[in-house]
Amino acid sequence: MKKTAVAxxxxxxxxxxxxxxxxxxxxxxxxxxxMTTGSDESLYGYDKDIDFKNESLFxxxxxxxxGEKLSITGQLVGRGSKDFDVGFEWAFLTYQLADNMHINxxxxxxxxxxxxxxxxxxxxxxxxxxxxxxxGLGFDNIEGISFYRxxxxxxxxxxxxxxxxxxxxxxxISGVEVDAEIKNILGLSWELTQGNLSGRAAYLVGKxxxxxxxxxxxxxxxxxxxxTTLNSIGRNDIxxxxxxxxxxxxxxxxxxxxxxxxWILVSEYTKVKVKDxxxxxxNNYYVSVxxxxxxxxxxxxxxxxxxxxxxxxxxxxxxxxxxxxLVPLQGxxxxxxxxxxxxxxxxxxxxxxxxxxxAQYSSEKNDTTGQRAGVVAVGVDLVx
Amino acid sequence: MIKKLIIIAAxxxxxxxxxxIAVIVHPSNSAxxxxxxxxxxxxxxxxxxxxxxxxxTVPLRAQFDEKGVGRTSAQLKAHWSKxxxxxxxxxxxxxxxxxxVLNFVxxxxxxxxxxxxxxxxxxxxxxxxxx
Numbered sequence: 178m179k180k181t182a183v184a185x186x187x188x189x190x191x192x193x194x195x196x197x198x199x200x201x202x203x204x205x206x207x208x209x210x211x212m213t214t215g216s217d218e219s220l221y222g223y224d225k226d227i228d229f230k231n232e233s234l235f236x237x238x239x240x241x242x243x244g245e246k247l248s249i250t251g252q253l254v255g256r257g258s259k260d261f262d263v264g265f266e267w268a269f270l271t272y273q274l275a276d277n278m279h280i281n282x283x284x285x286x287x288x289x290x291x292x293x294x295x296x297x298x299x300x301x302x303x304x305x306x307x308x309x310x311x312x313g314l315g316f317d318n319i320e321g322i323s324f325y326r327x328x329x330x331x332x333x334x335x336x337x338x339x340x341x342x343x344x345x346x347x348x349x350i351s352g353v354e355v356d357a358e359i360k361n362i363l364g365l366s367w368e369l370t371q372g373n374l375s376g377r378a379a380y381l382v383g384k385x386x387x388x389x390x391x392x393x394x395x396x397x398x399x400x401x402x403x404x405t406t407l408n409s410i411g412r413n414d415i416x417x418x419x420x421x422x423x424x425x426x427x428x429x430x431x432x433x434x435x436x437x438x439x440w441i442l443v444s445e446y447t448k449v450k451v452k453d454x455x456x457x458x459x460n461n462y463y464v465s466v467x468x469x470x471x472x473x474x475x476x477x478x479x480x481x482x483x484x485x486x487x488x489x490x491x492x493x494x495x496x497x498x499x500x501x502x503l504v505p506l507q508g509x510x511x512x513x514x515x516x517x518x519x520x521x522x523x524x525x526x527x528x529x530x531x532x533x534x535x536a537q538y539s540s541e542k543n544d545t546t547g548q549r550a551g552v553v554a555v556g557v558d559l560v561x
Numbered sequence: 562m563i564k565k566l567i568i569i570a571a572x573x574x575x576x577x578x579x580x581x582i583a584v585i586v587h588p589s590n591s592a593x594x595x596x597x598x599x600x601x602x603x604x605x606x607x608x609x610x611x612x613x614x615x616x617x618t619v620p621l622r623a624q625f626d627e628k629g630v631g632r633t634s635a636q637l638k639a640h641w642s643k644x645x646x647x648x649x650x651x652x653x654x655x656x657x658x659x660x661x662v663l664n665f666v667x668x669x670x671x672x673x674x675x676x677x678x679x680x681x682x683x684x685x686x687x688x689x690x691x692x
Binding site for chain 2: 201203205236238240250252267269271276277281286294295297298300301302325327329334438472527530531533560
């Protein structure tokens with residue numbers, strides 16, 4: 178509530194200040210509805226009852242050009258999944274160093290993926306949602322600084338971005354949202370485009386901490402309880418190999434895309450690692466193909482998630498640790514295992530100059546649990 | 562059958578009605594543009610000119626998007642929304658009519674715009690003609 182009031186005050190102030198600055202307001206919105214295809218399924222925040230709120234969002238961007246190469250931009254986003262509470266997801270100043278070079282500082286989007294920067298702007302791409310098997314990482318934003326440079330290398334266009342900063346927010350561990358931070362984030366993303374073809378690579382590192390201690394492993398037994406007990410019997414070494422305290426995290430992302438105006442092919446592969454924690458090593462990818470028929474763009478995509486639990490954490494202690502400690506430790510490690518494959522079939526229909534209708538069916542098969550879940554969603558993405 | 566022929570005839574004769582588009586710059590500008598440079602300017606990859614666009618309501622706009630920039634208006638809007646909402650670029654200012662584009666380019670040495678070839682006057686220089 179307070180946040181909204183502040184946001185409105187800022188909005189009003191910006192609009193009322195044309196005397197000093199050139200202010201532009203743009204926005205985007207998505208109104209989406211979806212439900213699972215089975216009655217006992219849940220996927221992407223949907224269940225068997227049709228829901229219009231979960232993936233809907235509304236955003237306003239205010240950009241003020243202060244002249245002398247300096248501008249300031251704020252993006253207010255209200256998400257249905259967060260009750261449309263409005264918050265600044267981007268808030269940064271831009272200083273133009275040269276025609277093809279600028280620096281952004283403030284709250285930005287971390288350039289993990291090809292579509293990271295505009296994944297909320299559904300109008301900018303064909304899918305109803307970005308492939309969750311790859312994009313479900315979290316840690317969307319960064320508070321810091323970003324250097325952005327475009328260049329023409331012969332017939333190749335180069336886009337280079339270097340970021341530095343930190344993340345302070347939430348992370349989801351075993352389905353529980355906990356406080357998390359990543360300090361000393363340093364990353365680089367580089368995209369090369371030649372004609373219809375483009376390739377991208379991103380590499381980021383940071384020191385991750387997450388308050389996983391509150392997550393329950395069994396009734397009345399949390400991860401924190403497990404750590405305390407292990408410490409009390411002198412097994413701090415095990416705690417150290419499991420807990421998430423300033424651990425080295427790394428992210429590698431590779432992408433390839435082809436767009437000749439008719440056919441659109443996109444693929445991304447990501448590899449995520451957080452050393453000395455119970456977090457599984459994640460190797461995920463997706464492949465998507467679409468074809469434009471005037472205003473209609475049908476597409477098909479396939480996602481693979483391969484998260485390997487770090488069984489080497491508990492395996493040496495079988496028969497060494499008492500079962501009341503080994504079982505929860507093994508549980509903690511093993512619940513990170515995830516093998517899932519998802520098919521998506523969808524359609525974009527540009528029915529209006531500033532709006533696109535989308536429909537998508539997604540079917541996820543979790544090979545680790547043997548469960549299957551399907552979601553049908555439709556919606557309209559618009560920009561204004 | 563006759564109906565079909567009439568429709569075909571009408572289509573054929575309608576084609577020349579699609580005007581040639583003249584990409585115009587200030588007379589003091591010696592630039593001779595290639596189509597690739599034009600695409601770079603109108604997709605935000607080059608800031609060499611102060612580009613202006615026609616509003617979406619002007620029919621010539623859709624023609625220019627397809628023939629000049631090589632993408633549909635919807636694709637271009639999607640492209641620009643990627644830049645606008647990530648702080649990477651601002652689309653060319655949109656003007657309401659060809660006359661406004663002509664006036665703007667005629668009075669700004671760094672400007673670039675486009676109008677139908679038939680509307681070109683001495684106040685501007687044609688840097689590229691799109692058929």
